[in-house]
Amino acid sequence: MATIEQAGSHGDLKRFVVTVADKDVSAAVVSAHVFQEIFSPTTTCIINFMDTANLLMTLPIRAGTKVRVDIETDMNCQGDGEQSWEFVIYKIADKVASNQGVLEYSLYAADEAFLLNQTKRIHKSFPDMKTTAMAANVVSEAFGKTLVVDESDNTMHMVVPGWTPFYTMAWLLQTSTKDNAADYAFYQTADGEFAFKSFETLYADPKEYSSITFKVRPTNLRDDKGDALYDYSTTIGVYWFDHFDGLSNLASGFYTSKTASYDFVAKKWETKTFKFGDDNAEDKKYLKVDSPYMMDTEDANISFIPKHNGMFDGQSYSDTADSWIASRKSSLMKFEQEKLLIQFPGSAGAAKWFAQSCDVDLPAQDSLSDEEFDKHRRGRYVITHMAHMINKDTYTI
Numbered sequence: 001m002a003t004i005e006q007a008g009s010h011g012d013l014k015r016f017v018v019t020v021a022d023k024d025v026s027a028a029v030v031s032a033h034v035f036q037e038i039f040s041p042t043t044t045c046i047i048n049f050m051d052t053a054n055l056l057m058t059l060p061i062r063a064g065t066k067v068r069v070d071i072e073t074d075m076n077c078q079g080d081g082e083q084s085w086e087f088v089i090y091k092i093a094d095k096v097a098s099n100q101g102v103l104e105y106s107l108y109a110a111d112e113a114f115l116l117n118q119t120k121r122i123h124k125s126f127p128d129m130k131t132t133a134m135a136a137n138v139v140s141e142a143f144g145k146t147l148v149v150d151e152s153d154n155t156m157h158m159v160v161p162g163w164t165p166f167y168t169m170a171w172l173l174q175t176s177t178k179d180n181a182a183d184y185a186f187y188q189t190a191d192g193e194f195a196f197k198s199f200e201t202l203y204a205d206p207k208e209y210s211s212i213t214f215k216v217r218p219t220n221l222r223d224d225k226g227d228a229l230y231d232y233s234t235t236i237g238v239y240w241f242d243h244f245d246g247l248s249n250l251a252s253g254f255y256t257s258k259t260a261s262y263d264f265v266a267k268k269w270e271t272k273t274f275k276f277g278d279d280n281a282e283d284k285k286y287l288k289v290d291s292p293y294m295m296d297t298e299d300a301n302i303s304f305i306p307k308h309n310g311m312f313d314g315q316s317y318s319d320t321a322d323s324w325i326a327s328r329k330s331s332l333m334k335f336e337q338e339k340l341l342i343q344f345p346g347s348a349g350a351a352k353w354f355a356q357s358c359d360v361d362l363p364a365q366d367s368l369s370d371e372e373f374d375k376h377r378r379g380r381y382v383i384t385h386m387a388h389m390i391n392k393d394t395y396t397i
Contacts, residue, residue, distance in 0.1 A: 013346075013395050015072035015082075018047060020089075020107075021059050022066075028055060030104075032069050034085055034388040036354040038187045038335075041166045041194075042111035045069065045087050051103045056092070065089045067109050071348045071390060077233035078212065079347025083190065088112045111188060113143045122160045122168050128314035130155050131176040135186070135196045138168050148195045152176040152184075154320055157312035169196075174328045175317050181279035182324040183331035190351040199331060200280065202382050203357055210356035210383070214342060216363050233347040237396075239362070241377070242339040246294070253301035253329035254337075255294050259322050263307045273298045274326030283334075301329065340381060346388060346395030354386050 018029045030048040037044075047067065055061060067089055072082045087109035095105035120142050126134045132149040139147040142165035154177050160168050169186050176184045178198035186196050202208045217235045249255055256275045263270070275295060277284020289295065305321040340360065362378050364371040389396045 012073070012075065013071055013390070014074045015070065016390060016392070016395075017068075017070040019068040019070075020055070020061060020065060023059060025049075025055060025059075028053065029392075031389070031391045034069065034351075034390070036188070036190070036351065036386040036388075038185045038355055038384040040188075041117070041169065041186060042114040042188045043085060043087075043190075043192075044110045044114070045085065045108075047107045047109065049103070049105050049107065050098075051105065052101055054103065056103070056105070061089060061092065061107070063090060064115070066112075067107065069390070071395070073346070073348045073395070075233065075347065077231045077347055079233045079350040079353075081347075081349035083348040083351045086111070086192070088115055090115060111192065113145070113188075116143060117164050117166045120165055121162045122165060123162050124160050126158045126160070127312075128155055128157055131158075131172050132196055134158060135169060135172045135176075138165050138172075139194050143194075146193050148189075148193065148197070150178055150184075150196070150198045150201045152178055153180065154324075155315065156320065157314040157316055171317075172196075175320075175324050177279075177320075177324055177327065179280075180323065180327070181331055182328035183279075183334070185355075187355055190354060195355065197355070199334065199382070202355060203380065208356050210353045210358050212353055212356075213359040213361060214344065215361045232345050233350070234344065236342045236344055236360075238343040240341055242336075242341065244337050248336070249333060250294070250297055250300045252333050253326060254333035255289070255330075256296070256298045257301040257303065257326045257329055258298040259303045259305065259325050261305045261307050261318075261321065263309060265307075265309045270322075272322045272326070274330065276330055279327040279330070303329075335384060338377070340377070343396055346390065346397045350397055351386065351388065353383055355383060357382050 016026065017024060018026050018032060028049050028051045030050050033046045035044045067087050069085045070082070073080050089107050089109045091108035093106050093108060095103060098104045122138065130152050131154055132152040136147040136149060139145055173184050173186055174182060176182065178184065178201065181198070181200060183199040184196060185199055186194065188194055212234055214234050214236050254276065256273065258271055258273050260269065260271045276287050303325045305318055305325065307318045357380055359379065360381050362374040364374050386397055
């Protein structure tokens with residue numbers, strides 16, 4: 001077991017333990033990388049080994065072997081605490097005999113639901129139910145877990161013809177609307193449960209606010225007693241932006257798109273044009289483009305949906321397609337606009353900030369103005385991805 005009794009700097013670990021098949025293998029572990037992603041249905045992990053005891057054979061390590069990662073930090077900071085992740089190994093890769101009697105390799109692992117999903121098929125009819133109620137039913141029956149949801153607006157009849165649970169969830173993601181926007185995300189939380197939530201809710205609802213503000217500060221400043229002057233667990237070490245891509249936005253229907261449908265009962269075609277912000281008036285106020293034709297490009301992205309009125313006693317997915325198809329395309333592309341990537345010292349409790357909103361104070365990007373902060377990009381963000389880079393000597397996110 002790796003233990004540091006008195007950590008000296010933020011990012012130092014008090015405890016870092018890796019257990020494979022109920023055996024502590026921490027001495028052979030070089031690093032563990034844990035990934036939380038808002039568009040990945042489960043948390044995943046890569047553990048890197050330098051093995052002098054041939055653990056692959058002596059444990060042994062097989063497909064389906066359970067692995068556990070435990071960390072603890074204690075630096076009197078906001079993210080202090082303990083965090084545990086449990087995974088199932090599905091792959092061994094990058095194996096190299098680096099020296100006599102020394103093997104280097106990586107274990108790829110994911111939450112057990114990741115593999116269970118491949119073994120289950122859903123054959124079920126959901127009559128006239130909220131789409132989020134269907135989602136909660138799928139997660140409960142397939143994985144025995146609870147699903148935290150933002151209740152959807154729409155109700156429909158749905159027949160699942162032997163899909164896997166995650167494929168079913170993907171279908172429900174695109175057809176579910178909250179306040180007329182198809183902006184749901186399905187992800188796994190730090191405690192191993194699942195959530196099915198609206199992006200707008202994650203961004204704007206005070207209940208989803210982490211109370212965390214990330215700042216750019218000088219590092220390692222201490223007072224006369226040697227104590228840190230700031231809580232460095234929220235201090236940005238490195239940051240950069242992925243800005244917009246206008247061509248991808250045009251092709252993907254971010255600005256505008258068209259939905260064409262053919263009613264097989266009434267024997268008629270219909271088209272509906274969607275423009276950015278039609279599903280969210282607040283978004284429409286803030287979108288800025290310099291070329292007016294960027295918003296008049298509905299023919300750049302066209303969807304087709306066949307309709308058959310009366311397919312079920314209640315509404316089917318196609319009956320409301322005009323409201324969710326175009327909104328879903330635009331909502332997904334919101335995650336690709338002005339992405340801020342930051343690196344900061346790791347703390348075990350930070351895993352719980354995933355999928356919550358936070359504030360970021362970025363310094364002004366020019367030396368000519370008197371502004372202290374970047375007035376365009378300072379403010380509220382949603383944490384959509386976290387990569388926990390846990391090493392023997394330090395932990396960064």
